[in-house]
Amino acid sequence: MATRTRRSQRRTEALSRERIVEAAVELLDTAGESGLTFRALTERLATGPGAIYWHVANKDELLAAATDAVVAAAVAVRPAAEALPTPSPEEPEPPASPQDGIRTVALGLFDAIVRHPWLATQLAAQLSRSPWGTVTPRIFESIGQRVRALDVPESSWFTVASALVHYVLGAAGQNAVNSASARALAPGVDRARFLDTVSAAWEGLDPDEYPFTRAVADQIRGHDDREQFLAGVDLVLAGITATHRREPRPAQE
Amino acid sequence: MATRTRRSQRRTEALSRERIVEAAVELLDTAGESGLTFRALTERLATGPGAIYWHVANKDELLAAATDAVVAAAVAVRPAAEALPTPSPEEPEPPASPQDGIRTVALGLFDAIVRHPWLATQLAAQLSRSPWGTVTPRIFESIGQRVRALDVPESSWFTVASALVHYVLGAAGQNAVNSASARALAPGVDRARFLDTVSAAWEGLDPDEYPFTRAVADQIRGHDDREQFLAGVDLVLAGITATHRREPRPAQE
DNA sequence: ACCTGAACACCGTTCAAGT
């Protein structure tokens, strides 16, 4: 169907790395990870594979660029909820707490993964392939700046920021795709029915091997992904304040 | 080189799903994710592709099975450090705290990812593709059983266990592969030099955009992955006990 | 400097045919 859709409509705009990455993200969003091929890309951009390879080294680099673009947009969000020191010095809104800032950044990443389900896998791949890339520092910095504003000794900045980033990525990665896979697996089925399916599957597990999972199976039914994600963030935040109190409690070995 | 290594040595053993998965894990360990192909697999098993497809539906299922096998072994570890109620009722060792149990399970997964770097990406892929698969319940159950032993109200079991699992997967995924990529990227370079490279790269970032990352760049130099991973686990554990105290503190909206 | 498009090596998967 749609036999050879010629997309020569706007051959006007010159090809650029930016346009290629943009097309890649669109392709990933609409067709999934397996949908991003150089063939599909050339058709969409009305060009040949050689043209793409002029701007991008290979597919890995393209995936990294797509991931970075989406992450950059996600962590750069400075919503109304969080009032950072504004460029315009007038109207000094009451600055939000660093905790709220962290919640905001975390939710930004969470929502980004919901919008772009492929991000979960790509994030893991990117972070593991090159921690010195652009993706890691971007996320780390965004969280870290808020950690600095917390009451944490400088010697623990790295550990605390890392813990937060790790939780956010782990949770966003798993939680968020639930909603996506609910859509993907059964297009007509809504979220509630999807959760019912998972819940039922868990209740069907072996009672001897999976007592806990079975016990909480019904808690999954009504739960809200974002709410639970935030509850986890708060848990980590509570751990930070509990661990790094005013009085420097020496580690009692 | 090694022109057509015939592996007909032990054509004796019959092919089985188990042997295939085992070979797949070995291939992933030695040759990386891109090294696992049906061609390499058929050569290693001295068979044809059709034989493999008789036991395994497709590559995705094979990857899922390989992931599950490694995870099962990782969370099943019951080291001497943690004394669960033993099958043999004599010699009742002092039972370890649930916190220690959680640390043990977390470290087990951490170490598994260090030994099998491909696990980080696969875990993200597997968890996102099918939360109703075997991998998620396995990890969830292992952590959850220890959560139940903590002083947490039942209504929070699901949230608390999820938070722990998310941190562990996020942290293990990112942290662990650092050591692997250090080896992969520069075979002769040891870990200390690798950390130096990352640290130097972070120090070279834009001072305006990355003040925090630059500030902690030198903290990365001497840090121990496992130690930091455990510090994060303790942070979450501290948050759990701080949030769920004896006196049921009503949420003051 | 930027783009074209045929060509190549390789991959996952299928299937008629064997035992």
Add this chain to the structure above:
DNA sequence: ACCTGAACACCGTTCAAGT
């Protein structure tokens, strides 16, 4: 029931050739 292996469709990547 289990295995063989040729064949197919498709993929990432290259490169001589154009402008």
